[in-house]
Amino acid sequence: MSLDYWVFDPSNCEFPKPRVSILPSTLDCSASPNRNLALSDIGLRHFSRGRYALGEAYRLAGLDKQGALLAPAYHCVTMLDPALALGAEVRLYSLKSDLMPDRDSLDQICAQSDKPVKALLATHFFGFVRDFSWLKQWCDEKGIVLIEDCSHVLFVEQYQASGAGLYGKFIASSPYKFFSCADGGLLYMPEASFLDGLPTESAGFLAELRGIKSIIEKSRLPKISTDDIDLIDWQLESITTTAPRPWSDQRTERSAQSMQYSLALARTAPLRSSRWVVSHSSVKNNITRRQENYRRWVQALSDVPNCHGLYPDIPPNVVPYMFPLYLDTPMPHFFWLKQLGVPVWRWDEMAISNCPVAADYRLHLLHLPCHQSLSEVEMAWMFAAVRKTLAIPEAGVQ
Numbered sequence: 001m002s003l004d005y006w007v008f009d010p011s012n013c014e015f016p017k018p019r020v021s022i023l024p025s026t027l028d029c030s031a032s033p034n035r036n037l038a039l040s041d042i043g044l045r046h047f048s049r050g051r052y053a054l055g056e057a058y059r060l061a062g063l064d065k066q067g068a069l070l071a072p073a074y075h076c077v078t079m080l081d082p083a084l085a086l087g088a089e090v091r092l093y094s095l096k097s098d099l100m101p102d103r104d105s106l107d108q109i110c111a112q113s114d115k116p117v118k119a120l121l122a123t124h125f126f127g128f129v130r131d132f133s134w135l136k137q138w139c140d141e142k143g144i145v146l147i148e149d150c151s152h153v154l155f156v157e158q159y160q161a162s163g164a165g166l167y168g169k170f171i172a173s174s175p176y177k178f179f180s181c182a183d184g185g186l187l188y189m190p191e192a193s194f195l196d197g198l199p200t201e202s203a204g205f206l207a208e209l210r211g212i213k214s215i216i217e218k219s220r221l222p223k224i225s226t227d228d229i230d231l232i233d234w235q236l237e238s239i240t241t242t243a244p245r246p247w248s249d250q251r252t253e254r255s256a257q258s259m260q261y262s263l264a265l266a267r268t269a270p271l272r273s274s275r276w277v278v279s280h281s282s283v284k285n286n287i288t289r290r291q292e293n294y295r296r297w298v299q300a301l302s303d304v305p306n307c308h309g310l311y312p313d314i315p316p317n318v319v320p321y322m323f324p325l326y327l328d329t330p331m332p333h334f335f336w337l338k339q340l341g342v343p344v345w346r347w348d349e350m351a352i353s354n355c356p357v358a359a360d361y362r363l364h365l366l367h368l369p370c371h372q373s374l375s376e377v378e379m380a381w382m383f384a385a386v387r388k389t390l391a392i393p394e395a396g397v398q
């Protein structure tokens with residue numbers, strides 16, 4: 001099937017590289033490996049990315065050219081790619097402003113689907129674990145397989161954020177988003193027998209070497225210093241008085257998966273170094289630092305105009321993946337932040353739906369890092385950069 005996407009392309013803007021790593025970049029090894037494995041190894045398969053774990057989940061749920069997937073309207077393309085690679089139809093359901101699925105939309109989309117709906121993807125966005133018990137009941141009543149997307153959740157062999165993985169027939173996660181490793185995707189299925197006969201191939205010797213090199217290189221990236229904080233005012237003055245370079249934001253039709261989904265990697269196992277890093281890293285430190293950094297973001301931006309945190313309160317079971325920040329006027333603030341080199345992600349390439357929240361968040365919602373590798377100076381620099389940038393009224397743009 002083909003889907004229409006909005007694709008934002010800033011390549012003309014020539015943004016500098018982010019000055020701080022958006023994902024964990026330093027090793028934080030415990031004295032002894034994490035041995036208290038909580039998940040049964042029989043129900044687990046390891047992949048190089050969460051998208052390939054999702055691909056297997058979709059396939060095992062019976063998704064093929066004759067079936068449809070219900071997926072959240074706010075998404076990154078890699079959540080849809082594996083379904084498109086199977087030739088399946090993708091139907092996007094609406095979300096409420098807190099990114100919880102909208103039940104009325106689910107009922108409507110499901111009733112309108114001309115192909116049988118085989119699976120529903122439910123995402124715990126940004127690590128905020130949701131109670132999907134009602135969704136499981138909804139799926140059970142309709143004979144639809146519920147797949148829990150834990151890509152933003154700390155969900156690995158030795159630790160699963162409380163409340164995650166309770167309702168899905170399949171659970172997919174992305175350990176590389178939580179640990180300083182080159183790759184990693186996990187598929188967990190409580191009814192382990194479904195994974196029988198599902199082989200994965202090892203990545204190969206050269207890929208292993210490249211993985212180790214990338215771990216070492218990441219930890220050696222140039223670091224921000226306190227002098228950089230003093231330079232922000234001066235940099236902003238120059239950035240905000242120069243007209244931004246043109247970008248493009250275009251509607252495009254695509255009939256297959258994006259370039260970010262490689263069929264050749266669909267059955268590749270993660271690197272051994274990645275699994276080593278995950279099993280030897282301190283989970284406790286990971287949790288504590290992320291929660292602390294998230295709270296510090298909330299506090300640092302509490303009095304800042306032109307923005308608000310999507311989730312200002314963080315319940316104790318949440319191990320945040322990123323800090324989601326809503327910008328009132330992405331143009332110019334997103335541009336200025338990118339030009340300063342602030343590490344921001346945004347899902348600005350997205351399949352088009354009827355969901356007003358997804359349409360709004362595509363350009364307005366930023367994902368800012370709160371991971372465990374961030375140093376005091378890096379946090380201080382990011383706070384200062386975001387505070388100062390957002391304090392500039394958008395009316396000042398030329």
Ligand SMILES: Cc1ncc(COP(=O)(O)O)c(C=O)c1O
Binds near residue numbers: 050051078173184
């Ligand atoms: C919510 C969500 N689900 C699934 C994926 C796919 O995960 P991965 O990058 O591990 O393939 C992503 C990708 O960023 C994601 O953000």
